Amino acid sequence: RRCLCADGHAPRPVVGPDSVEVLGRSYPRDDLTNVTARILSRVGRNLHNQPHHPLWLIKERIKAHFYSAYIGRWGNPLFSVHDNLSPVVTVQQNFDRCLLIPPDHPSRKQGDNYYLNRTTMLRAHTSAHQSELVRSGLDAFLLAGDVYRRDEIDASHYPVFHQMEGVRLFSNHELFSSVRRGEELSLFESGGRRTPEKQETHSLEAVKLVEFNLKQTLSRLVAQLFGEDLEVRWVDCYFPFTHPSFEMEVRFQGDWMEVLGCGVMEQELLNSAGAENKLGWAFGLGLERLAMVLYDIPDIRLFWSQDERFLKQFRVSDIHQNICFQPLSKYPPLLNDISFWLPDGADGFTENDFYELVRSVGGDLVEKVTLVDDFTHPKTGRRSQCYRIVYRHMERTLTQQEVRLVHEQIERSAESELGVQGRY
Ligand code: FA5
Numbered sequence: 001r002r003c004l005c006a007d008g009h010a011p012r013p014v015v016g017p018d019s020v021e022v023l024g025r026s027y028p029r030d031d032l033t034n035v036t037a038r039i040l041s042r043v044g045r046n047l048h049n050q051p052h053h054p055l056w057l058i059k060e061r062i063k064a065h066f067y068s069a070y071i072g073r074w075g076n077p078l079f080s081v082h083d084n085l086s087p088v089v090t091v092q093q094n095f096d097r098c099l100l101i102p103p104d105h106p107s108r109k110q111g112d113n114y115y116l117n118r119t120t121m122l123r124a125h126t127s128a129h130q131s132e133l134v135r136s137g138l139d140a141f142l143l144a145g146d147v148y149r150r151d152e153i154d155a156s157h158y159p160v161f162h163q164m165e166g167v168r169l170f171s172n173h174e175l176f177s178s179v180r181r182g183e184e185l186s187l188f189e190s191g192g193r194r195t196p197e198k199q200e201t202h203s204l205e206a207v208k209l210v211e212f213n214l215k216q217t218l219s220r221l222v223a224q225l226f227g228e229d230l231e232v233r234w235v236d237c238y239f240p241f242t243h244p245s246f247e248m249e250v251r252f253q254g255d256w257m258e259v260l261g262c263g264v265m266e267q268e269l270l271n272s273a274g275a276e277n278k279l280g281w282a283f284g285l286g287l288e289r290l291a292m293v294l295y296d297i298p299d300i301r302l303f304w305s306q307d308e309r310f311l312k313q314f315r316v317s318d319i320h321q322n323i324c325f326q327p328l329s330k331y332p333p334l335l336n337d338i339s340f341w342l343p344d345g346a347d348g349f350t351e352n353d354f355y356e357l358v359r360s361v362g363g364d365l366v367e368k369v370t371l372v373d374d375f376t377h378p379k380t381g382r383r384s385q386c387y388r389i390v391y392r393h394m395e396r397t398l399t400q401q402e403v404r405l406v407h408e409q410i411e412r413s414a415e416s417e418l419g420v421q422g423r424y
């Protein structure tokens with residue numbers, strides 16, 4: 001597939017016929033391989049480690065906050081920080097290794113993830129490293145990194161983004177030392193039941209303290225970053241590796257935007273990582289989402305911009321300096337629809353396959369893709385879909401002509417690669 005993105009970057013031919021090459025290593029292809037050259041061209045960019053990039057700035061601010069607010073017993077920072085772990089992980093690390101994601105869990109779907117092959121993938125979340133870091137003996141750590149997901153396309157979703165993971169474990173003493181007669185309390189109880197509030201092996205008093213500490217830690221963090229005025233709310237949710245679980249949402253551009261997921265770590269995970277006498281919390285936050293709120297960055301694609309007008313706005317001498325981001329003017333969008341009949345049976349076809357194809361061909365010219373129509377013909381039983389593609393360049397006005405070229409290429413690729421029949 002040829003990349004027609006007009007930003008002048010040509011993907012290196014890293015996706016060979018028999019193997020895929022990532023960060024200097026070669027991985028044999030198999031039936032699960034679905035990573036594209038375009039995605040691989042983002043591996044190793046490490047935006048979060050590029051001084052003065054907005055993702056670096058926000059990472060540094062979070063680090064600074066944790067370093068100064070949480071001091072260990074010997075005056076050392078309580079949380080250690082890790083930002084250099086390879087995004088290439090085993091499927092086990094991403095899902096099984098004590099993240100307890102069951103074999104049939106929907107998040108494993110090939111349609112949602114980038115696989116190098118059956119055993120290796122690009123991590124879909126920084127939680128992939130929780131277990132190994134706990135096993136190495138750490139009780140409190142932050143971990144930042146690039147993560148990869150096949151996902152929908154809009155202003156706040158991009159297939160490569162950055163997360164910061166936080167984990168904190170508590171021994172009996174650490175959790176209850178400030179409680180009067182805390183030595184009589186215990187982290188665990190036997191014969192308990194799992195309820196919406198707690199896991200079977202946890203005592204309710206321990207869980208409530210851990211949950212309180214977690215929410216307070218995160219509320220303090222966002223208050224430190226955004227001031228007290230930001231509207232924040234907690235929403236109950238589900239993750240396979242925490243219980244209870246929560247999401248934090250903040251008010252952004254008139255809407256609620258989810259910025260992080262968190263919860264009390266599943267005890268089974270801690271047990272198998274050698275921390276069976278401790279309880280813990282974990283969170284995973286989206287660095288782009290926070291940076292968008294903090295700097296008023298309207299579109300997630302801007303983080304990949306190499307445009308000086310974008311980058312120079314973040315070259316401040318003090319990471320805490322206020323930055324009033326001046327949006328590059330918005331250039332006009334161009335809209336184009338595409339309709340096709342799905343392949344008969346249509347079992348193998350997922351919407352994400354189409355989104356992926358649009359991204360591969362259209363690159364960052366594509367601002368948004370939405371499914372606008374989905375119908376099944378009453379007589380033939382054939383299914384047809386129509387998608388609307390919004391094209392917009394962040395840095396200049398697109399011409400009808402260049403968008404037509406890209407759109408036609410999408411039409412052709414959809415037929416040849418997804419087996420759909422165009423109604424063009
Ligand atoms: C997770 O990834 C969990 N691993 C988080 C977690 C960690 C839960 C530890 C419990 C304990 P989720 O898929 O919701 O959860 O992603 C976490 C955050 O990443 C989101 O709240 C959002 O801020 C960000 N995020 C998710 N998908 C995207 C995307 N496509 N583009 C940009 N940011 C995203």
Ligand code: MG
Pocket residue numbers: 247258261
């Ligand atoms: Mg979520």
